Amino acid sequence: MDSKLITLEEAVKLVKNGDSITISGISIHRNPMAFIYALVKEGIRDLYFIDREPGFGLEVLLKYGAVRKLRIAMSTLEWFSSIPKNFRKMIENKEVELLEDTCGAFIAGIRAGAFGIPFMPVRGILGSDLVKLHEKAGTWKVIEDPFSGEKIVLVKAIIPDVAIIHVNRADEEGNAEIIGPLYEDVYKAKASKKVIITAEEIVPKSYFYGKRPTINAEYVTAVVHAPKGAEPTSMFPLYDADYERIIEFLGHF
Amino acid sequence: MDSKLITLEEAVKLVKNGDSITISGISIHRNPMAFIYALVKEGIRDLYFIDREPGFGLEVLLKYGAVRKLRIAMSTLEWFSSIPKNFRKMIENKEVELLEDTCGAFIAGIRAGAFGIPFMPVRGILGSDLVKLHEKAGTWKVIEDPFSGEKIVLVKAIIPDVAIIHVNRADEEGNAEIIGPLYEDVYKAKASKKVIITAEEIVPKSYFYGKRPTINAEYVTAVVHAPKGAEPTSMFPLYDADYERIIEFLGHF
Amino acid sequence: MKAYTIDYVIKAISTLLEDGELVYIGLNSVPALIGTFMARDLYKKKIRIIGVAEAENPVRVTLSPSTGNPFFLESSPVMITADSFDLAQKGKLDVMFLGPAQIDEETNINLSVIGDYENPKVRLPGGAATAFIFPLVKKAILWNLKHSKRSLVKRVDFVTGTAKFSNNKVFVVTNLGVLRYDRKDKKWYLDYVYPFTSYEQVKENTEFEVEKGYMIKIEINEKDLEFINSVDPYELRSALEIL
C-alpha cells in the first residue's frame, strides 16, 4: 500500500463544508485537537457533528461557527461546565440544531455503519420522547421483533462523511494503535467514508507485524503526524488534560 | 474479583450433556485441544456444536461421539482432508444433524449474542437454499428493511451455553490476551452463558493495567492453566501445528 | 473536619450499593464516583466498578475534573463502554447513576431541556445513556443536588428516559434525602434523611406526593470524611455545593 502520510494542512482539505464528521475521544480526553484547530483556521462551515459524549473539541468547533447541526447523546465539560457555554447558547438561539441521541442507540447506529449493514436493534429506550424525534428524522423505527414479537428500536446505520481519530501510533499506511480507553473510535473509523488518523508517533509498518492494529490501514484515508495532537485534552498514557488551558479557553474565573 | 482459576478436571464439569458449545480458533489453529481431550475423556454426550470454520477440534469431538448436532459454515482439515472423515460419515449416516450456516450470518448471529440484542441483519445470502433451512429452524427471517424497503436476512442472536477459548495469557479473574488471529473469539466469549478460558500462561492482574484485554474478566466464568493447550493445532506465535500428530489422528497414510 | 452537604449525598449513594453489584459510573458524576468507591473501599462491599473512564475496577482513583479520567487505568485493565453497555442489554448491569434536572412521579426523567424541545428555555447537556439504560439496569440511582418543586415535578418537560415500563429499582438521592419508588403502589417513599433535613422539608419541596418510608438518618463520621478527602484531596466536590 502506498504511504498515506500527509501534512495537517493537506488533511484538513479532506473535510468539506457541510460534511458530517465524528471525532475520537470524549469530554476532555483524546480529542483530535490539532486537527480541529487547523479546521477552524481553514474556516470550515456547516458541519454536521455526530458523536456520543463530546466535550472540548465540540466547544471549539461551535465557538468558531463551524457547526450547523449536532447529533450527540450529551455534551459536557463536567467540572468545568456541566452545560458547555457555546453548546447551550447556540442551541437556545437556534444557531445550531440538535438531534439528541442516547448512548446505546449511538453505539448501535455506528456499529451498523461499521459493519456495512443497514440498521441495528437496540434495547431499552421505549417510552423516551427521543423516539418521536428520531422517527421524525428517519433515524430510528420501532418494530416488532419478528422472532419474539416484542417491540424494539431499530437504529439506521450512521455513516459520517469523515472520522478524525487521534491515536498513539500509526504507520504510513494507516494501521493505528490506541492505548487505553477506546470509546467507539474503531466503529467510528470503520463506519466513516473518509478516515483521517492523527498520530502522536509514526512507526514503521513492521511495528504491527504479528499484532492487531486498533484500526486497520484498509479503513484509513490519510495519516497525519501530530505530536501532542490532543492537547489540551488528555492523551493516555502520555499526558493529562491541560486544565489551565481549558479554563483559559472557557474564559472562566 | 475472586480468582476463577480451576483445574482442567474441574472445568470440564461446567459442560453438561446436551449443552450448546463453541470453541476458539479455526481449522488446525488455536483449538482448545487440552479441554476437548478432557471433555471426551469425561464421556460428554449430545453436544450442540456451533462454530464458523471448525476443523481438528470438531473431528475429535465427533470421533468420540460427543456431538449430536452441528451449526457450522464449513468443516475442513484442508490439505489433510478437504472433507473430514468423521464429519462426512456421521452426517451421511445421520448420526449427527447439521444446520449449515454461512460465515457472514454466523458473525451476525454471534455479534447479536455478544451485544445482548435479539437479532442482527446481514447482507447477501438471498437466493441460497440455506434460507429455507434456517427459516424452518427459526434461526433466520427474511424481512423488508423498514428504512429502505429492501429484502434482508435477520439472524437471531446465537447464545451458546459454553464457550471454550484458548488464549496466550490470562489472569486469575479471566482477563485474557490473544496474540495474532482473533477469528470470532471475542464475540463467542461475550455471547456465551459460560466462558472457560484455557491459557498458555497465567499472569498477574497488573499485566493488564492500562491495557485492553482481548476478553474482559467480566465475561469469564473459569480460567484453566493449560500450557501447550492447543496442541496439535497451532498457537501463534508459540508453536506451529503438529502435522505428524494430526496425520496420526486421521489415520492417513 | 467539615462535612459538605454533598458528602451526605455521597454517603447515601454508598449506602444504597450492595454486595455483588456491578456498578457503572458515567461522565460528570462526582458524587456517584466518590460514593461508589466509598462503598467498595471503606465499607468493603463486594462491588465491581466500571464506567466511562473505561477502567475495570481500578485499585484506587483520585478525583480530577473529569470522572472519565483515563489515568484511572494506571491500576486497572481497560473495559470499554460499548462492552459495558452490552452487559446492560443482557440485564447484567446492576447499577447506573443518572443526574436528571427533573424527575417526575412516574419515574420519567429529564436531562434534555427545560421548556419545549424545539424552543428550550434551558438547553441541558443531554441524557447520555439515560433513555437506553434507565429501563435496562437493575437499580437506577438518580441524583439531583437541587431538590425543589422545579426538579421533583408532577410531570417532566421532556421524557429523556423512563423506567415506567421496567421492573427495576429506582432511587432518587438529593440534597434533602433519598426517595425510593415503589412499583406496587406507584408511590415514592422517603427512606433516608440527613441530620439537617426532615420529611416535612422533603414534602414541601416535592411537587409529587412522598410518603414516609424507612426514615433512616444518614450520619457522617470522621472515617467517612477522611475517605472522601482521600479520593477528593482538592475538594473539587465543593464546586457542586449548592446549599
Next chain:
Amino acid sequence: MKAYTIDYVIKAISTLLEDGELVYIGLNSVPALIGTFMARDLYKKKIRIIGVAEAENPVRVTLSPSTGNPFFLESSPVMITADSFDLAQKGKLDVMFLGPAQIDEETNINLSVIGDYENPKVRLPGGAATAFIFPLVKKAILWNLKHSKRSLVKRVDFVTGTAKFSNNKVFVVTNLGVLRYDRKDKKWYLDYVYPFTSYEQVKENTEFEVEKGYMIKIEINEKDLEFINSVDPYELRSALEIL
C-alpha cells in the same frame, strides 16, 4: 521444470486479478493463495491480499497444509475476518475465491451436498462464506479441479450460494480453462484455455452451454514455475493434482 496441471490453474487465477483489487483468500484454497501472490509478487499487480489467516498483505508466505496459517503474520499486521467481511457488506471487497463442487448455468453453486440435503450421497465441507459473500464481492473466482458434466451442471443439487441476483463478475477456473459469465446474454464464455485443452474438450465436459470467448492460451514459463515452487517448496499442491 515440470508443470502440474494445477500450475495452469494458478497462472489463470493470477491472470484474472487486476490493479487496485482487494483480494480475500479463504481456507483450503491452495491455488487461490499461490495465484494471488504470483499476481502481486511476480506480475507486480497492485493488489492487497487479506484472508482467513487474518494477515493483512503479508510480505511473503510459504505454503503449509493450511491456507489459514497464522505464521503469515510474521510479516504482516493482523486484519480479522469479521473486519474483512464487513468490507464485503459495504461493497468494498473486490475478489473472493470459492471452490464449489457444482456450478450451474445460472451461477448457482454448491459446496454443501451431492444429492438431497437431508439424505446426502456425499456430505461436502459446507459453503463457508459462499452464501453470504458470493453476491457481495465485485469479482468471484470459482475454482474446480475436476471439470466434468458432474461438476459444471445444468442445475446444482443444492444452492449453497448464488450470484443470480447480483451484478458482479463471475469466473470459473478449472483444469480445462477459464469460463466467464456474461450477465447481458446470461451465457458462459470460454476466455482462457491451456496448451493441452480445447474449446471442444470444455464443451464436451460441461452440462450447460459454453460459447467461445477470448480463447486466450495460458502459458507457463520458467519464471512462473520458479515462483510457484518458491511459495510451495514442498509441492503440497501436487496432492490436488487430479488429471
